[in-house]
Amino acid sequence: MYKIKNSIKKSLEFIKDGVRSSKSVILANVIILFIITPLMVTLTRFILRMGDIPYLSYDTVGLIVFHHPIVLCLLIMMLFLLVSTIYFEYTFLLLTMYFIKNKVAISLRQLARETIVQMKKLKVNNFLFFLCYFILLSPLGAIRFHSDLLSKFKIPVFIVDFIFENRVIFVVLFILVYVSLIVVAIRLMFTLPLMILKDYTFKEASKISWQQTKKHFKSIVLQFVFVIGTIAVIALIVNGLVIGIQELADTYYQHQSFYVAIVLLTLLQFNWVVNLVLTTIGIFFITISNMDKLGYLPDIKEIFSSVNQTTYRKISWPQKAMLTLGGVWLVISVLSYNYLFLTQPSIHRPLTISHRGVDNGNHVQNSIEALEMTSKDTRPNFIEMDVQETKDKEFIVMHDFKLNHLIQQKGRPNEFTLKELQEMTAKEHGKEAKLVSFDDYLKRAQELDQKLLIEIKATKQDSPDMIDRFIQKYYSIIKEEGHEIQSLSFDVVKELKEKKPDLYVGYIMPFTLAGTPEGDMDFYSVEYTTLTKNLVQTMHNQDKKVYVWTLNDTDTMNRMIFYGVDGVITDNMTLLNSVLSRDIKATTYADKLLYFLIGMG
Template identity: 45%
Template sequence: MNYLKNSLINTWDFLRSSDAYFRDVLLMHGALLFLVIPILSASTKFVLKRGGFPYLSFDNIGSIFTDHPMVLFSLTVILLLILVAVFFEFTFLLLSVYFIKKQQPISLKQLLRMTLLQIKKLRPMTFLFFLFYFLLVLPIGGLSFNSDLLAKIKIPAFIMDFIFANRVVIIGAVLLVYVLLIYLGIRVIFALPEMILRDLPFRQAIRESLQVTKRRFFAIVGQFVFIGGSILLLSSIGFTLLISLQALIERFFQSASLYSAVFIMTFLQFILLLNIILSTVAIFYIIVDFMDDEGFLPAIPASFRQESIASKKFLGFEGFLFTFITVLFGVGVSLYNMNYLTSAVRAQPLTISHRGVSNGKGVQNSLEALRLTSETYHPDYVEMDVQQTSDGAFIVYHDFTFPPLTGAKGKPEQSTLAYAQSLTVSENGETAEIPTFDAYLDLANQLDQKLLVEIKTQKKGVDTLVQNFLNQYQEDLIANGHIMQSLTYNVVEELKTQAPTLVTGYIMPFNIIGPPITSADFLTMEFSTINRNFIASAKADDKDVFVWTPNDADAISRMRFYGADGIITDQMEILNQEVNINIDEMTYSDKLLNFVIGVG
């Protein structure tokens, strides 16, 4: 209890005297967002373009490794620069907290100089351990050091659903690995700071970290839980109060609701920024505080020379410049907020049933599910999957192998049509045969049901595949308003080359460097990694955006507000209810909630 009390006192003393740390975090955050990330992103696009790759995707990575050594080398250099930048950010913030803990004022110039000095002293073993350390610390989640450089690296919802759906053993294994990573991450949590602050060799730093954390493991965990929980609680309270206040203003002072929403959105942005700062400081404070308590926080280096710190008073030109920048920033934020709250979006996105099944009623990609879904929910499109068999026929089947759904051996592309039709698909307590695309297309036309056809393939050469498919189905597809998509970039480009009038989309499971350069008519994006900025960028390129697969009312409402042109879902009943709600009926408080959930 005394330890917790002392931790609270130390935390309060730190925050009370850490205006310099707030400055450092904001500076680093701004430099990364507005300078480093745009340069690295532009460099990546330039390298890909010079190498003849319009976009980096899973189906061209192998070609880069085997056939384009200069592109591979250039991308590797960019990756190393990203990692060095992350190390620079880590070191910069660690040193900032160190000097605050030592109650030693330090100028920004000195802090940058000392950080660069550490980069110059960077040894290969230290850098390799940093990568290991960074991957171990990350599982602690919101209590860890999160870099803007790696902010887009996240596991999409569809992968998490695949891992955890009805797989008790896998869930247990994932949780066990997660706990082990957290344990190991805390046991070596002091090693990298000791290499940086004390210039210790790798082995000695690891040994000392293991010794210290063996005695204080639960105390460190308690610090993380307490500080992280407090930050989450305070942020949640702040968000709830502000959004509730906006809801009250909309009810009792409707004429002022837009202006209040603009101001409240600004406060929400401030809380989000404060949350970034406090979440970042948590890990550095805990590390430095424990090092100090255990007596191995080093003294300030003799090479450090105190420089005069600029006065906090802003006079003359500096005062005018600071005021001008503040006003300019405030006007920019207000205009952005006003546009966010009032911009028009597509009122009625296309409704699309994922694999032709809604609410688990039926077997995916089956004729029975197609009829039931079409006649019950009347979607604009039914999304389904087509693969070519070894004898040139096309079947409606999703997975690249038969075992998960049929229990039989083999792969669609390596099997004959007769073998595929001999199998039975089992799902949702029902069974169905694997249909041919001819049968599926005929039934869809009878039902007057449009299809979103996804061509799936693992082959590198796709010209013959696409030509064979178009020779059989192009006329029917265009005449009945069916549209195409594919996860394979070359299939999309080949479809648009051979059949330019056939509406075709490119599926993107990840959003790393923004919308690709493609002749596709639309992009299909995994919904958990999308935001309004991506959709706005795609619209600027004259591309529609479909999202897959939001399955609850809040997620669907958020996708509508972002401006999605089509929504692919497993819950057609919920989607139909949501799209029938007038988008103009969405209140400003709803939009603010969407902003907080999706961070714009």
């Protein structure tokens, strides 16, 4: 009973401190979200443009490292600036909670000045530890403060699916690593605060943190679970009530539902800000509270003797006027955005694209049988399929770069001739099918009058003239039949558009860290977990189409259609046709609020 009462007391104290520190948290996130992040993206794109590098992706890394040393040095400097900014944010928020814990009134100007003072004392050990702890450990271990900069680094779902699919040992190892990182993150949670607040060396701070958290590990874990869990539950309840109220308004008060939606969307945004503030300071609250309990929190006079410990400086009339104007501008901006979000969704019917030619596991991927069944039964606008070069410079229809998954044979497709590959049998979904040449697949698609979205799977082993031969052999039929091409290799996309500008070619983007690439591609193909409505709008402003992959559930399909995507790639064409069979413009306001909540607009 004592532990429960103590936990409730701590939670109430945390909420009170959260309200007091909200101004600092919001200010830090606003500066980073609207100033630092756009600036860094712009600088990164400028640096890449200096080296005539269109995009930061896996296939441009080698080019940058070996042929553009100046660009490499500048990008390293950008990484240093990024980590320094996140370190500043961390220190700023740590000091915020420290002063609140010591009941010290401090202005934002003083807080920023003291943060800069601490930054000037930054040692190499502090910086390296921060780099490892918050960029390598925390995003995976889920023990980190919320940062709009760090939130850019997330693992797309398709990578997680690839790791987990039919790989039990990887699932076990992933869980073990995940749990281990959480444990390490907690055991070292006092290290950086001790280095900042008490000027301890890394060795001293990490030793103390490791020893003290060993003694109080269970208590600290319970605090994290209780505090963060409480925040999540409250946010979930509020969001659920908002969506429920909007559904009632859509059903029974249709004439007023739009005005209700504007109010409730604003409430959702407010709830998001509150959740952001509380989540952000959660780790600092727990850290500072435990340091104080263990006697490792320094006295305010030891390190901040110049700080005003009584009252905040009074706000002048000019400052009040600026704050008032800022508040009015914020309200107008929010309401204008909400109005546009609810009234101009740019909904249109997207192209339907069958992923690897299958429909809900009807046959083996990339097989003639799947092509025939899916084309006849669901009639997609396009069937997406994969092409790789073989050992004898022909083309085989296959997705995987290794044969062991579908064929149960060692080796890569480019280590075998086309004839050898055509004798192999792929097994999937309880079905069997022979591997097929691109020529045969293309011919059967022509007979079925079925358009294809051809993905060229490039490898380092491909012959130098692979694209030239592909164009020479298939250009005419691709143009005649209206097929489209896409590739994960930017070099392939660039070469195709340079040599045959009239081909319709897209670039597959698994990540969106540094904005969209510059180039002559006709469309982007984007993994759905990294796609937002704003990104779709940005791509459309560049006069590029947006295809999204791989959508296999009704809610995600509806959300992406609401975002205004131009093509949906799915493993379940039957489901997609069902979703599109209703009036896609009949999306309710409750749906729109939910889509905003999921994708944050």
